[in-house]
Structures are given as structure tokens and as C-alpha cells.
Amino acid sequence: MTTAPGRERLVLVVACLAQFMVVLDVSIVNVALPAMREALGFSAVGLQWVVSAYTLAFAGFLLLGGRAADLFGRRRMFLVGLALFGAASLVGGLADSPGLVLAARAAQGLGGAVLSPATLTILTTTFAEGAARSRALGAWAAIGGVGGAVGGIAGGLLVHFLSWRWIFLVNVPVVLLTAGLAVLAISETRAENRPRLDxxxxxxxxxxxxxxxxxxxxxxxxxxxxxxxxxxxxxxxxxxxxxxxxxxxxxxxLVPLGIFRVRTVSVANATMALIASAMFAMWYFVSLHMQNVLGFDALAAGLAFLPQSGSIVIGSQLSSRLLGRVGTRPLLVGGAFLTAAGFAWFSLLTPESTWVGGVLGPGVAVGLGMGIALTPLAGAATSGLPRDRAGLASGLLNTSRQVGGAIGLSVLSTLATARAATLTAEGATTAAASTAGTTRAFAVAAVAVVLAGLVASLLPRTSPPAREAPEPVDEPSAARP
Missing domain, CATH: 4.10.860 (DNA Excision Repair, Uvrb; Chain A)
Structure with a gap:
């Protein structure tokens, strides 16, 4: 497929803008949780579900969204996902009860599940495999990675200067802008025949x-x-x-199981799930720690994520530049172990730790490691596959991210809450109990990311060629534009 350079750049902007918005909404609510609890009367468990309702709906329907992009057209499904996401954001911003907020979050997740895999499908079918695609995937990975960290900054600014409702409402004009650019930039591809979706x-x-x-x-x-x-x-x-x-x-x-015979696909997805299990929980715990223990307001907590956001961008760009020379496996393993070291450093927090002394250093280490790891993950999960599997592969990778994140948040949050409750019953201060729960979660997260590095070491030294990918089974091939 040949695309004019100017059109390619616009396609990249559109795909990255949509991916940024979708990933941002995983973490933007974290800084706003205390304000939402005060305004609507959320319980502690209910606050966790504000995050989990989004990630679970996202994870559960990502595979369906990936197949829909292949079968019904990448531009059509991209616009459908945008419409769902924007409408749900409007409802969430106007909600007056916890139940309506949770319903809006689940609907946002459904919209994201349609939108996100379409972004990766658009990139892999627009850019030829090689240096151009590596650069595009590097930008996509960087935007996706920084979206999570920037969520804290954006959430803090919106809550401080406007209200918690704007963490939802801000999506509406972004959706409209992205939809307009998509109509101009993205050409349509779809399958010749349309089997019923699973x-x-x-x-x-x-x-x-x-x-x-x-x-x-x-x-x-x-x-x-x-x-x-x-x-x-x-x-x-x-x-x-x-x-x-x-x-x-x-x-x-929904998932042709033969795709997991491609080692890069299976290893990349397992690695992503383990890294995400720690990554999502980190934003949640660091945000609450800064507000509940360090006494930061929403704005200060949001701005405190800036160094971490920058380190993710630096790591992603460094990784994309080295990928062709170093290879996927060294970057992925090294990034995972650096991330694990950052979590181990986080586990040394005490109630007396300052932001500079206890949060800044490990936050930068984790962000840098994540940035280094995310670019080769995106490439490994999609390399060597035929064009009609691009949506499926991107859906699998994003599903692994969301499933790992949702499960990791629920497990680590439960461990942290149990530890804090035990210490509170023994007479510990609120700050000491909360910090002990947080450090337990970070210690377990460090172990999970070490496991991710070990799994990543199973990748072959070079990506398998396309002929090693499993043949499509009972699936139509996508029509070329």
C-alpha cells in the first residue's frame, strides 16, 4: 500500500491522538477519586470499580473490536469507537450518582475497545514493515505509555481549576477533532466477506x-x-x-487459537499482561499516596507526575531508535528489569518519605523502563502476521494490557487494603497503615515485572518471518485499499 508522506503523518497523528485519549482515561480518574468520593458518596470499594469498570469492559471487548476493524473497515470502526467513547464521556460528566458514573465508565471502556485496536490496525496497514513502521509504532507506544502518566497531570489540573466532571467532559471536543481528522486522513479497508462476529x-x-x-x-x-x-x-x-x-x-x-503458535505473539502478550498488572496499580497507589499521606492537593499530585511522564517519552524514543540495531529481546528484557527495580525502590517508602526522597526517583526509573519496553512489545505482537490478522493481533495486545491491569489492580488493591486494615486495628496511624499497604503492593508488583522480564527472554533473537505465521482458518482476507 502506498500512502503520500503528508497523509502518513496525518494518519499517525490521528492514531496517536485516539490512543492517547483511550489510555489517558485509564489513569485520569485516579487524581479525581477523592473529589468524586466526596461529591457522590463513593465507598472505598466503589472507587476501585471506577477504574475497574473501564478496564474490564475495555479488556472484554477488545478482541471483538480488533476483529471488527478487520472485517467491517478500519475507518468505520474507528469512527464508531469515537462516537461511543464521546457519548459515554458526556454522560459521565453529567452523572449525579455513583451507579451512573460506573455505567458511563463501562460504556467508555466499550468505546475504547472498538477504538484502540483500530488505531494499531491503521498504523500496520498504512506503514510498510521496516524502519517506517518501527518509527510509527515507537510514536504510538510513546503516546500510549505517556497517556497513563499524563492522566495524573491532566486530572489534577481539571479537578483543581474546574471540577472532577471535566475528567469526562474534556473528551468531547477531542473526540470531535479526532473524528474530523480521521475522515480526511484514513482510507477504508475491510474484508471482502463478513462472517458473523463472535x-x-x-x-x-x-x-x-x-x-x-x-x-x-x-x-x-x-x-x-x-x-x-x-x-x-x-x-x-x-x-x-x-x-x-x-x-x-x-x-x-473471536480468537483463532492458532495465532498463539507464533512465539512472538504469545510471549509478547504474556509479558504485556505482567507489566500492566503493575503499571495500572502504580498510578492508582502513587496518586492516593501523594494525596492521603503527603498531603498534596489534586493539582500538586497531578504535576508531580511530570518527571515520570517525561521519562516514559525518553524511554520510548530511545527504544525506537535502538530497536533496529539492538533487537527486540534485549530492549524488552532490559526495560522490564529496570521497571522492576523502580517498583522495588517504591517498596522502601515510609510515612516520612518526601516526594523528592521517596517518589521521584522510583517514578522516573519505572517510567523509563516502561518506555523502553513498550515499543518492542508492540512490534513483537504484530510482526510476521498477515494483514488480515493485524486487528486481531492489536486487539490481543491491548486485551493483555487491560486484563493484566484490571486483575493486577484488584489483587494489589486487595493486598494493600488488607495490610492497612490489620495495622489500623493494631493502633497504627492512618499514614503508617496506608503506606504499609502501598509498599506491600509495590513489592508484589516488582516480582510480577521480574517475571515479565523472564518471560520476555523467551523471545527469539529475531522476529519470525511472515511465512511462519499460522495460516488463516476459515477467515476471509482483508481487501487492500
Whole structure:
């Protein structure tokens, strides 16, 4: 496919703008959580679900969104995702109850699940494999990575100068701008034939993830042996097993299991899930620690994320420049271990630690490591695959990010809450109990990212050629533009 350089640059801007907005909304709410709790009466568990409702809906329907981009057209699904995301953002900004906010967050996640894989599909079908695609993926990864950290800054500014409602409402004009640019820049591709989408599979996997997270969250208050807790886990196993069985029985599965025979795909997705399990929780815990223990207001907490945001950008750009010379595996393994070192450093926080002495250094280390790791991850997950699998591969990678993030947040938050509750019952101060819970979460996160580095070491030295990718099974090929 040949695209004029000016059009390519505009396509890159559109894809990165959409990805930035989608990833930003994972973390932008963190700084606003105290204000939302005060305004609408959220409980502590309810606050966690403000984050989890988005990530679970996002994760559960990403695969469906990836296939839809392949089958029904990348531009069409990009615009559909934008419309869903913008409408849900408007509802969230006008919500007057916790339930309506959670519903809007879930609807945002659904819109993001359609939008995000379309962005990567657009890039992989616009830029030829090689240096041009590496640079485009580097920019995409940098924007996605910095979106999470910038969420804290944006949230702080909006809450301080306007209100928590603007963390939703700010998306509306951005959606309109992005949609206008997309109509001008993006040409259409779609499959010649349109098999029925596997909506049953999407519902099963989403229900299974929600049940699993509900079980983890319930364990903190009801206990691991309660019927509510183990019943949720049993339901999760049944639904996820049903999903796996369904995928082997239908002609157009949501996830053709043969794609995991490509080692780069399976390793990249496992690595992404482990890194994201720590990454999402970090924004949540650091934001609450700065406000609840260090006494920062929303604006100060948001601005305190600036060095971390910059380190993600630096790491991503460094990684994209070195990728062709160093290769995927060294960058990914090195980035993961640097990130793990940052989390281990975070676990040394005390109630007396200042921002400079306890948060700045580990935050920069984690951000730099993430930036280095994210670019080769995006390339590994999509290299060597035929064009009609681009949406599926991007959907898988984004699903791994969101599934890992949702599960990691629920597990680490439960561990932190349990530790803080125990120390509070023993007479510890609120600051000491909260910090002890946070450091326990960071120690576990460090272990998870070390595991990510070990998994990443299983990548081959070079990406497998396209002929090693599994042949499509019962799937139409996408028409070229």
C-alpha cells in the first residue's frame, strides 16, 4: 500500500491522538477519586470499580473490536469507537450518582475497545514493515505509555481549576477533532466477506473477567472462604472455560487459537499482561499516596507526575531508535528489569518519605523502563502476521494490557487494603497503615515485572518471518485499499 508522506503523518497523528485519549482515561480518574468520593458518596470499594469498570469492559471487548476493524473497515470502526467513547464521556460528566458514573465508565471502556485496536490496525496497514513502521509504532507506544502518566497531570489540573466532571467532559471536543481528522486522513479497508462476529465469545470472556475481579475484591471484606468469594471464582472458571470451548467450535472465532503458535505473539502478550498488572496499580497507589499521606492537593499530585511522564517519552524514543540495531529481546528484557527495580525502590517508602526522597526517583526509573519496553512489545505482537490478522493481533495486545491491569489492580488493591486494615486495628496511624499497604503492593508488583522480564527472554533473537505465521482458518482476507 502506498500512502503520500503528508497523509502518513496525518494518519499517525490521528492514531496517536485516539490512543492517547483511550489510555489517558485509564489513569485520569485516579487524581479525581477523592473529589468524586466526596461529591457522590463513593465507598472505598466503589472507587476501585471506577477504574475497574473501564478496564474490564475495555479488556472484554477488545478482541471483538480488533476483529471488527478487520472485517467491517478500519475507518468505520474507528469512527464508531469515537462516537461511543464521546457519548459515554458526556454522560459521565453529567452523572449525579455513583451507579451512573460506573455505567458511563463501562460504556467508555466499550468505546475504547472498538477504538484502540483500530488505531494499531491503521498504523500496520498504512506503514510498510521496516524502519517506517518501527518509527510509527515507537510514536504510538510513546503516546500510549505517556497517556497513563499524563492522566495524573491532566486530572489534577481539571479537578483543581474546574471540577472532577471535566475528567469526562474534556473528551468531547477531542473526540470531535479526532473524528474530523480521521475522515480526511484514513482510507477504508475491510474484508471482502463478513462472517458473523463472535459476540457470544466477547460476552463470555467479559463475564469471566468481571466474576474473577469481583471474587478478588470480595475476599477483602467477606474472606476467601465465603460463598460470595469462591462462588465468583467458580463462575469465572465456568465462563472462561466456556469461552475457550466456544472458540474451538465456531467457524469465525473471536480468537483463532492458532495465532498463539507464533512465539512472538504469545510471549509478547504474556509479558504485556505482567507489566500492566503493575503499571495500572502504580498510578492508582502513587496518586492516593501523594494525596492521603503527603498531603498534596489534586493539582500538586497531578504535576508531580511530570518527571515520570517525561521519562516514559525518553524511554520510548530511545527504544525506537535502538530497536533496529539492538533487537527486540534485549530492549524488552532490559526495560522490564529496570521497571522492576523502580517498583522495588517504591517498596522502601515510609510515612516520612518526601516526594523528592521517596517518589521521584522510583517514578522516573519505572517510567523509563516502561518506555523502553513498550515499543518492542508492540512490534513483537504484530510482526510476521498477515494483514488480515493485524486487528486481531492489536486487539490481543491491548486485551493483555487491560486484563493484566484490571486483575493486577484488584489483587494489589486487595493486598494493600488488607495490610492497612490489620495495622489500623493494631493502633497504627492512618499514614503508617496506608503506606504499609502501598509498599506491600509495590513489592508484589516488582516480582510480577521480574517475571515479565523472564518471560520476555523467551523471545527469539529475531522476529519470525511472515511465512511462519499460522495460516488463516476459515477467515476471509482483508481487501487492500
Amino acid at each position: 459476540t457470544g465469545g466477547a460476552l463470555l470472556v467479559t463475564g469471566g473477567l468481571v466474576a474473577f475481579v469481583h471474587g478478588v475484591v470480595s475476599s477483602e471484606s467477606a474472606g476467601w472462604g465465603s460463598p460470595l468469594t469462591w462462588g465468583s471464582f467458580v463462575l469465572a472458571v465456568v465462563l472462561l472455560a466456556g469461552f475457550g470451548l466456544l472458540e474451538t467450535r465456531i467457524s469465525s472465532p
